[in-house]
Amino acid sequence: MRSLTTMQTPVQADNIIYLTSHQQLTALVEQLSPPFVVLGEGSNVVFVGDYSGTVVVNQLPGVTIIDDNESTVTVLAGAGENWHHFVCQMAAAGYHGLENLALIPGTVGAAPVQNIGAYGVEVCEFIDWVDAFDWVEKKWVKLSADACQFGYRDSLFKQTAQPDRYLITAVAFTLKKTFEPVLTYREVNAWFAEQPPQDGNALLSAIVSIRQAKLPDYRCTPNAGSFFKNPVISGAQYRLLQANYPQIPGFLQPITHAMPENSGTDNSEPNVKIPAAWLIEQIGFKGMVKETGAGVYEKHALILVNTGQATGKAIYDLAQEIRQSVAKTFTINLLPEVRFIGDFGGEFEGEFGRNVG
Numbered sequence: 001m002r003s004l005t006t007m008q009t010p011v012q013a014d015n016i017i018y019l020t021s022h023q024q025l026t027a028l029v030e031q032l033s034p035p036f037v038v039l040g041e042g043s044n045v046v047f048v049g050d051y052s053g054t055v056v057v058n059q060l061p062g063v064t065i066i067d068d069n070e071s072t073v074t075v076l077a078g079a080g081e082n083w084h085h086f087v088c089q090m091a092a093a094g095y096h097g098l099e100n101l102a103l104i105p106g107t108v109g110a111a112p113v114q115n116i117g118a119y120g121v122e123v124c125e126f127i128d129w130v131d132a133f134d135w136v137e138k139k140w141v142k143l144s145a146d147a148c149q150f151g152y153r154d155s156l157f158k159q160t161a162q163p164d165r166y167l168i169t170a171v172a173f174t175l176k177k178t179f180e181p182v183l184t185y186r187e188v189n190a191w192f193a194e195q196p197p198q199d200g201n202a203l204l205s206a207i208v209s210i211r212q213a214k215l216p217d218y219r220c221t222p223n224a225g226s227f228f229k230n231p232v233i234s235g236a237q238y239r240l241l242q243a244n245y246p247q248i249p250g251f252l253q254p255i256t257h258a259m260p261e262n263s264g265t266d267n268s269e270p271n272v273k274i275p276a277a278w279l280i281e282q283i284g285f286k287g288m289v290k291e292t293g294a295g296v297y298e299k300h301a302l303i304l305v306n307t308g309q310a311t312g313k314a315i316y317d318l319a320q321e322i323r324q325s326v327a328k329t330f331t332i333n334l335l336p337e338v339r340f341i342g343d344f345g346g347e348f349e350g351e352f353g354r355n356v357g
Protein backbone atom coordinates (compact mmCIF):
# COMPACT_ATOMS: atom_id res chain seq x y z
CA MET A 1 0.00 0.00 0.00
CA ARG A 2 3.03 2.32 0.03
CA SER A 3 1.80 4.29 -2.98
CA LEU A 4 -1.70 4.73 -1.52
CA THR A 5 -0.61 7.15 1.18
CA THR A 6 1.50 10.30 0.93
CA MET A 7 3.57 9.22 3.96
CA GLN A 8 4.55 6.19 1.87
CA THR A 9 5.24 3.86 4.77
CA PRO A 10 5.48 0.14 3.90
CA VAL A 11 2.20 -1.55 4.80
CA GLN A 12 -0.01 -4.41 3.69
CA ALA A 13 -3.79 -4.70 3.71
CA ASP A 14 -5.79 -7.89 3.29
CA ASN A 15 -7.85 -6.45 0.42
CA ILE A 16 -7.95 -3.28 -1.64
CA ILE A 17 -11.06 -2.24 -3.55
CA TYR A 18 -10.94 0.65 -6.01
CA LEU A 19 -14.33 2.34 -6.08
CA THR A 20 -14.41 3.97 -9.49
CA SER A 21 -18.07 4.08 -10.51
CA HIS A 22 -21.47 4.63 -8.96
CA GLN A 23 -22.56 1.28 -10.45
CA GLN A 24 -20.24 -0.48 -7.99
CA LEU A 25 -21.92 1.10 -4.98
CA THR A 26 -24.95 -1.19 -4.61
CA ALA A 27 -22.84 -4.33 -4.58
CA LEU A 28 -20.27 -2.70 -2.32
CA VAL A 29 -22.71 -1.71 0.41
CA GLU A 30 -24.32 -5.17 0.28
CA GLN A 31 -21.11 -7.17 0.35
CA LEU A 32 -18.51 -5.20 2.28
CA SER A 33 -18.08 -6.34 5.85
CA PRO A 34 -15.94 -4.86 8.63
CA PRO A 35 -13.17 -4.21 9.23
CA PHE A 36 -12.73 -1.73 6.42
CA VAL A 37 -11.45 1.78 5.97
CA VAL A 38 -12.22 4.30 3.22
CA LEU A 39 -9.33 6.22 1.73
CA GLY A 40 -9.12 9.04 -0.77
CA GLU A 41 -5.54 9.85 -1.67
CA GLY A 42 -4.14 8.88 1.73
CA SER A 43 -2.75 12.35 2.52
CA ASN A 44 -4.07 12.57 6.08
CA VAL A 45 -3.46 9.05 7.35
CA VAL A 46 -0.60 6.99 8.74
CA PHE A 47 -0.82 3.21 8.78
CA VAL A 48 1.00 2.24 11.94
CA GLY A 49 0.89 -1.46 11.14
CA ASP A 50 -0.53 -3.79 8.55
CA TYR A 51 -4.27 -3.64 8.11
CA SER A 52 -6.31 -6.83 8.55
CA GLY A 53 -9.29 -5.68 6.57
CA THR A 54 -10.38 -4.04 3.35
CA VAL A 55 -9.16 -0.67 2.14
CA VAL A 56 -11.71 1.04 -0.13
CA VAL A 57 -9.99 3.61 -2.32
CA ASN A 58 -12.65 6.14 -3.27
CA GLN A 59 -12.23 7.33 -6.83
CA LEU A 60 -15.87 8.20 -7.60
CA PRO A 61 -15.83 10.81 -10.37
CA GLY A 62 -18.15 13.54 -11.59
CA VAL A 63 -18.70 17.28 -11.35
CA THR A 64 -22.26 18.50 -12.07
CA ILE A 65 -23.87 21.91 -11.76
CA ILE A 66 -27.21 21.36 -10.09
CA ASP A 67 -28.31 24.93 -9.49
CA ASP A 68 -27.32 28.15 -11.19
CA ASN A 69 -28.71 31.57 -10.34
CA GLU A 70 -27.61 35.19 -10.63
CA SER A 71 -25.27 35.21 -7.66
CA THR A 72 -24.37 31.60 -6.85
CA VAL A 73 -23.92 28.18 -8.34
CA THR A 74 -24.35 24.82 -6.59
CA VAL A 75 -22.03 22.06 -7.74
CA LEU A 76 -22.17 18.38 -6.84
CA ALA A 77 -18.73 16.75 -6.97
CA GLY A 78 -17.92 13.04 -6.79
CA ALA A 79 -16.01 12.10 -3.65
CA GLY A 80 -13.10 10.72 -5.65
CA GLU A 81 -12.41 13.89 -7.62
CA ASN A 82 -8.96 15.34 -6.93
CA TRP A 83 -9.43 18.35 -4.66
CA HIS A 84 -6.93 20.71 -6.28
CA HIS A 85 -8.19 19.90 -9.74
CA PHE A 86 -11.73 20.66 -8.62
CA VAL A 87 -10.65 23.99 -7.08
CA CYS A 88 -8.89 24.96 -10.33
CA GLN A 89 -11.96 23.98 -12.36
CA MET A 90 -14.21 26.16 -10.21
CA ALA A 91 -11.88 29.18 -10.28
CA ALA A 92 -11.49 28.90 -14.05
CA ALA A 93 -15.29 28.85 -14.44
CA GLY A 94 -15.61 32.02 -12.35
CA TYR A 95 -17.11 30.29 -9.29
CA HIS A 96 -15.47 31.67 -6.18
CA GLY A 97 -14.66 30.81 -2.60
CA LEU A 98 -12.34 27.83 -2.74
CA GLU A 99 -9.23 29.59 -4.09
CA ASN A 100 -7.47 29.76 -0.71
CA LEU A 101 -7.79 25.98 -0.43
CA ALA A 102 -5.82 25.32 -3.63
CA LEU A 103 -3.10 22.67 -3.65
CA ILE A 104 -4.37 20.86 -0.55
CA PRO A 105 -3.72 17.22 -1.44
CA GLY A 106 -6.51 14.67 -1.44
CA THR A 107 -10.02 14.14 -2.66
CA VAL A 108 -13.30 16.05 -2.57
CA GLY A 109 -14.81 13.32 -0.36
CA ALA A 110 -12.21 13.75 2.38
CA ALA A 111 -12.54 17.55 2.46
CA PRO A 112 -15.54 17.54 4.86
CA VAL A 113 -14.00 14.83 7.05
CA GLN A 114 -11.55 17.18 8.70
CA ASN A 115 -13.14 20.38 7.38
CA ILE A 116 -10.00 21.29 5.45
CA GLY A 117 -8.81 24.81 5.87
CA ALA A 118 -6.00 27.10 4.83
CA TYR A 119 -5.16 30.78 4.60
CA GLY A 120 -8.24 32.04 6.43
CA VAL A 121 -10.83 29.80 4.74
CA GLU A 122 -12.52 26.55 5.82
CA VAL A 123 -14.32 24.32 3.35
CA CYS A 124 -17.44 24.16 5.56
CA GLU A 125 -18.23 27.75 4.51
CA PHE A 126 -19.14 26.40 1.06
CA ILE A 127 -20.59 22.95 1.77
CA ASP A 128 -24.34 22.61 1.31
CA TRP A 129 -24.65 18.91 1.99
CA VAL A 130 -22.80 15.61 1.88
CA ASP A 131 -24.14 12.43 0.24
CA ALA A 132 -23.09 9.29 2.09
CA PHE A 133 -23.91 5.73 2.97
CA ASP A 134 -24.47 5.22 6.69
CA TRP A 135 -23.18 1.75 7.64
CA VAL A 136 -24.92 1.86 11.05
CA GLU A 137 -28.40 2.72 9.74
CA LYS A 138 -27.66 0.83 6.51
CA LYS A 139 -29.12 3.55 4.31
CA TRP A 140 -28.18 6.40 2.04
CA VAL A 141 -28.21 9.79 3.74
CA LYS A 142 -27.99 13.43 2.68
CA LEU A 143 -26.31 15.30 5.54
CA SER A 144 -26.83 19.06 5.73
CA ALA A 145 -23.91 21.29 6.68
CA ASP A 146 -25.43 21.61 10.17
CA ALA A 147 -25.68 17.85 10.53
CA CYS A 148 -21.99 17.58 9.61
CA GLN A 149 -21.09 19.50 12.84
CA PHE A 150 -18.09 21.21 11.37
CA GLY A 151 -15.42 22.60 13.68
CA TYR A 152 -11.72 23.36 13.51
CA ARG A 153 -10.31 20.35 11.57
CA ASP A 154 -13.28 18.45 12.85
CA SER A 155 -16.68 17.14 11.84
CA LEU A 156 -19.27 14.48 12.52
CA PHE A 157 -17.19 12.11 10.38
CA LYS A 158 -14.30 12.30 12.85
CA GLN A 159 -16.42 12.34 16.00
CA THR A 160 -18.62 9.36 15.31
CA ALA A 161 -18.09 6.52 17.79
CA GLN A 162 -17.76 4.04 14.96
CA PRO A 163 -14.92 5.05 12.65
CA ASP A 164 -15.87 4.78 8.99
CA ARG A 165 -19.58 4.94 9.77
CA TYR A 166 -20.11 7.06 6.65
CA LEU A 167 -18.94 6.37 3.13
CA ILE A 168 -19.02 9.78 1.48
CA THR A 169 -19.92 9.57 -2.19
CA ALA A 170 -20.42 13.23 -3.18
CA VAL A 171 -20.27 16.74 -1.76
CA ALA A 172 -22.44 19.72 -2.80
CA PHE A 173 -20.83 23.17 -2.72
CA THR A 174 -22.44 26.58 -3.20
CA LEU A 175 -19.98 29.04 -4.71
CA LYS A 176 -20.23 32.73 -5.45
CA LYS A 177 -20.18 34.39 -8.83
CA THR A 178 -18.72 37.58 -7.39
CA PHE A 179 -15.07 37.57 -6.44
CA GLU A 180 -14.54 38.56 -2.79
CA PRO A 181 -10.98 37.49 -2.01
CA VAL A 182 -10.03 36.55 1.54
CA LEU A 183 -6.67 38.21 2.13
CA THR A 184 -6.65 38.17 5.92
CA TYR A 185 -3.81 35.69 6.28
CA ARG A 186 -0.47 37.46 6.71
CA GLU A 187 1.38 35.83 3.80
CA VAL A 188 -1.52 36.29 1.40
CA ASN A 189 -1.96 39.88 2.46
CA ALA A 190 1.74 40.59 1.89
CA TRP A 191 1.60 38.96 -1.55
CA PHE A 192 -1.09 41.40 -2.65
CA ALA A 193 0.20 44.40 -0.69
CA GLU A 194 0.56 46.52 -3.82
CA GLN A 195 -2.42 45.39 -5.81
CA PRO A 196 -5.32 43.12 -4.83
CA PRO A 197 -5.96 40.06 -7.04
CA GLN A 198 -8.08 40.83 -10.07
CA ASP A 199 -9.71 37.41 -10.29
CA GLY A 200 -9.88 33.97 -8.73
CA ASN A 201 -7.10 32.59 -10.89
CA ALA A 202 -4.67 35.27 -9.65
CA LEU A 203 -5.50 34.44 -6.04
CA LEU A 204 -5.27 30.72 -6.69
CA SER A 205 -1.83 31.09 -8.35
CA ALA A 206 -0.57 33.11 -5.39
CA ILE A 207 -1.77 30.44 -2.94
CA VAL A 208 -0.02 27.75 -5.00
CA SER A 209 3.25 29.74 -4.96
CA ILE A 210 3.04 30.46 -1.22
CA ARG A 211 2.39 26.79 -0.45
CA GLN A 212 5.11 25.50 -2.75
CA ALA A 213 7.69 27.75 -1.07
CA LYS A 214 6.73 26.54 2.40
CA LEU A 215 5.54 22.93 2.24
CA PRO A 216 7.40 19.83 1.07
CA ASP A 217 6.15 18.07 -2.06
CA TYR A 218 5.03 14.69 -0.75
CA ARG A 219 6.09 13.04 -4.01
CA CYS A 220 9.73 13.86 -3.14
CA THR A 221 9.51 14.07 0.65
CA PRO A 222 6.72 11.81 1.88
CA ASN A 223 4.58 13.49 4.56
CA ALA A 224 0.96 13.92 5.69
CA GLY A 225 0.82 17.71 5.97
CA SER A 226 0.29 19.28 9.38
CA PHE A 227 0.72 16.42 11.79
CA PHE A 228 -0.86 18.03 14.85
CA LYS A 229 -3.78 20.39 15.30
CA ASN A 230 -2.92 23.84 16.57
CA PRO A 231 -3.90 23.64 20.24
CA VAL A 232 -6.54 26.00 21.60
CA ILE A 233 -5.97 26.97 25.24
CA SER A 234 -7.72 29.28 27.68
CA GLY A 235 -6.78 32.94 27.91
CA ALA A 236 -5.65 32.34 31.49
CA GLN A 237 -3.30 29.52 30.51
CA TYR A 238 -1.94 31.69 27.71
CA ARG A 239 -1.09 34.49 30.13
CA LEU A 240 0.70 32.03 32.42
CA LEU A 241 2.78 30.75 29.50
CA GLN A 242 3.53 34.28 28.39
CA ALA A 243 5.20 34.95 31.72
CA ASN A 244 7.79 32.26 30.97
CA TYR A 245 7.81 32.56 27.18
CA PRO A 246 7.18 36.20 26.26
CA GLN A 247 7.55 35.41 22.55
CA ILE A 248 4.82 32.74 22.48
CA PRO A 249 2.48 33.54 19.56
CA GLY A 250 -1.26 33.29 20.09
CA PHE A 251 -4.40 34.08 18.10
CA LEU A 252 -7.66 34.96 19.84
CA GLN A 253 -10.43 32.55 18.89
CA PRO A 254 -14.01 33.38 17.98
CA ILE A 255 -16.62 31.92 20.29
CA THR A 256 -17.34 29.03 17.88
CA HIS A 257 -13.97 27.57 18.81
CA ALA A 258 -14.49 27.94 22.57
CA MET A 259 -13.75 24.99 24.81
CA PRO A 260 -16.68 22.78 25.85
CA GLU A 261 -18.40 23.95 29.03
CA ASN A 262 -17.27 20.92 31.00
CA SER A 263 -13.63 21.35 29.95
CA GLY A 264 -12.78 23.28 33.07
CA THR A 265 -11.75 26.38 31.12
CA ASP A 266 -13.19 29.84 31.54
CA ASN A 267 -15.26 30.75 28.49
CA SER A 268 -15.82 34.33 29.64
CA GLU A 269 -12.63 35.41 27.87
CA PRO A 270 -11.54 34.30 24.40
CA ASN A 271 -9.49 31.16 24.01
CA VAL A 272 -6.17 31.37 22.23
CA LYS A 273 -4.88 29.23 19.39
CA ILE A 274 -1.14 28.50 19.58
CA PRO A 275 0.82 27.48 16.47
CA ALA A 276 1.90 23.89 17.18
CA ALA A 277 4.88 24.48 14.86
CA TRP A 278 6.23 27.11 17.27
CA LEU A 279 5.97 24.73 20.23
CA ILE A 280 7.76 21.95 18.34
CA GLU A 281 10.48 24.33 17.20
CA GLN A 282 11.05 25.50 20.79
CA ILE A 283 11.66 21.94 22.02
CA GLY A 284 14.34 21.53 19.35
CA PHE A 285 12.73 19.02 16.99
CA LYS A 286 12.67 21.12 13.82
CA GLY A 287 14.87 19.47 11.18
CA MET A 288 15.61 16.45 13.40
CA VAL A 289 15.87 13.07 11.66
CA LYS A 290 15.79 9.84 13.63
CA GLU A 291 17.82 6.73 12.73
CA THR A 292 14.52 5.16 11.71
CA GLY A 293 14.13 7.70 8.89
CA ALA A 294 11.27 9.51 10.61
CA GLY A 295 11.93 13.22 10.88
CA VAL A 296 10.61 16.75 11.18
CA TYR A 297 10.75 18.90 8.05
CA GLU A 298 13.56 21.44 8.29
CA LYS A 299 11.45 24.35 7.02
CA HIS A 300 8.25 23.64 8.95
CA ALA A 301 8.17 21.97 12.36
CA LEU A 302 4.54 20.86 12.08
CA ILE A 303 5.32 18.46 9.27
CA LEU A 304 6.66 15.00 10.04
CA VAL A 305 8.45 13.41 7.12
CA ASN A 306 9.50 9.98 5.97
CA THR A 307 13.06 10.56 4.79
CA GLY A 308 13.31 7.10 3.27
CA GLN A 309 12.64 3.85 5.02
CA ALA A 310 10.56 4.97 8.00
CA THR A 311 7.78 2.65 9.05
CA GLY A 312 4.44 3.92 10.27
CA LYS A 313 5.46 2.82 13.77
CA ALA A 314 8.61 4.98 13.53
CA ILE A 315 6.50 7.98 12.53
CA TYR A 316 4.13 7.25 15.39
CA ASP A 317 6.99 6.96 17.89
CA LEU A 318 8.44 10.29 16.81
CA ALA A 319 5.01 11.91 17.10
CA GLN A 320 4.67 10.50 20.62
CA GLU A 321 8.09 11.83 21.59
CA ILE A 322 7.19 15.29 20.31
CA ARG A 323 3.88 15.22 22.08
CA GLN A 324 5.40 14.18 25.41
CA SER A 325 8.11 16.82 25.17
CA VAL A 326 5.60 19.59 24.36
CA ALA A 327 3.40 18.46 27.25
CA LYS A 328 6.35 18.49 29.65
CA THR A 329 7.60 21.93 28.59
CA PHE A 330 4.36 23.81 27.98
CA THR A 331 1.67 21.66 29.66
CA ILE A 332 -0.11 21.63 26.32
CA ASN A 333 -1.56 18.42 24.93
CA LEU A 334 -1.00 18.13 21.18
CA LEU A 335 -3.62 16.14 19.32
CA PRO A 336 -2.92 14.56 15.96
CA GLU A 337 -4.53 16.02 12.87
CA VAL A 338 -3.69 12.86 10.93
CA ARG A 339 -5.51 9.61 11.52
CA PHE A 340 -3.56 6.56 12.67
CA ILE A 341 -4.78 3.28 11.19
CA GLY A 342 -3.57 -0.26 11.62
CA ASP A 343 -3.29 -3.23 13.89
CA PHE A 344 -1.77 -1.51 16.89
CA GLY A 345 -1.82 -3.76 19.93
CA GLY A 346 -1.90 -2.59 23.53
CA GLU A 347 1.14 -0.35 23.38
CA PHE A 348 -0.81 2.32 21.54
CA GLU A 349 -3.53 2.76 24.08
CA GLY A 350 -4.38 6.18 25.46
CA GLU A 351 -5.60 9.44 24.12
CA PHE A 352 -3.04 9.64 21.35
CA GLY A 353 -4.28 6.36 19.98
CA ARG A 354 -7.86 7.59 19.94
CA ASN A 355 -7.84 7.92 16.20
CA VAL A 356 -7.36 4.19 15.81
CA GLY A 357 -9.59 2.82 13.10
Ligand SMILES: Cc1cc2nc3c(=O)[nH]c(=O)nc-3n(C[C@H](O)[C@H](O)[C@H](O)COP(=O)(O)OP(=O)(O)OC[C@H]3O[C@@H](n4cnc5c(N)ncnc54)[C@H](O)[C@@H]3O)c2cc1C
Pocket residue numbers: 006037038039040041042043044045058079104105106107108109110111113114115116117118157164166167168169215216218223224225226339
Ligand atom coordinates in the same frame (compact mmCIF):
# COMPACT_ATOMS: atom_id res chain seq x y z
C1 LIG B 1 1.62 18.34 1.90
C2 LIG B 1 0.26 18.34 2.57
C3 LIG B 1 -0.36 19.54 2.84
C4 LIG B 1 -1.62 19.57 3.46
N1 LIG B 1 -2.21 20.78 3.70
C5 LIG B 1 -3.41 20.83 4.31
C6 LIG B 1 -4.05 22.08 4.57
O1 LIG B 1 -3.53 23.13 4.23
N2 LIG B 1 -5.24 22.07 5.20
C7 LIG B 1 -5.87 20.92 5.56
O2 LIG B 1 -6.97 20.99 6.12
N3 LIG B 1 -5.31 19.71 5.30
C8 LIG B 1 -4.10 19.63 4.70
N4 LIG B 1 -3.51 18.42 4.45
C9 LIG B 1 -4.20 17.18 4.86
C10 LIG B 1 -4.98 16.48 3.72
O3 LIG B 1 -4.56 16.94 2.48
C11 LIG B 1 -6.49 16.69 3.86
O4 LIG B 1 -6.93 16.23 5.10
C12 LIG B 1 -7.27 15.98 2.76
O5 LIG B 1 -8.62 16.35 2.80
C13 LIG B 1 -7.15 14.47 2.83
O6 LIG B 1 -7.69 13.95 1.63
P1 LIG B 1 -7.45 12.44 1.21
O7 LIG B 1 -8.32 12.15 0.07
O8 LIG B 1 -6.00 12.21 1.00
O9 LIG B 1 -7.96 11.68 2.51
P2 LIG B 1 -7.34 10.38 3.20
O10 LIG B 1 -6.02 10.74 3.81
O11 LIG B 1 -7.37 9.25 2.27
O12 LIG B 1 -8.39 10.16 4.37
C14 LIG B 1 -8.49 11.08 5.42
C15 LIG B 1 -9.66 10.68 6.33
O13 LIG B 1 -10.86 10.83 5.62
C16 LIG B 1 -11.53 9.57 5.52
N5 LIG B 1 -12.11 9.53 4.18
C17 LIG B 1 -11.48 9.77 3.01
N6 LIG B 1 -12.35 9.68 1.99
C18 LIG B 1 -13.55 9.36 2.54
C19 LIG B 1 -14.84 9.10 2.00
N7 LIG B 1 -15.10 9.16 0.69
N8 LIG B 1 -15.84 8.77 2.86
C20 LIG B 1 -15.62 8.72 4.20
N9 LIG B 1 -14.42 8.94 4.77
C21 LIG B 1 -13.39 9.26 3.94
C22 LIG B 1 -10.47 8.53 5.77
O14 LIG B 1 -11.01 7.33 6.28
C23 LIG B 1 -9.60 9.23 6.77
O15 LIG B 1 -10.18 9.15 8.04
C24 LIG B 1 -2.25 18.36 3.81
C25 LIG B 1 -1.62 17.14 3.52
C26 LIG B 1 -0.37 17.12 2.90
C27 LIG B 1 0.28 15.81 2.58
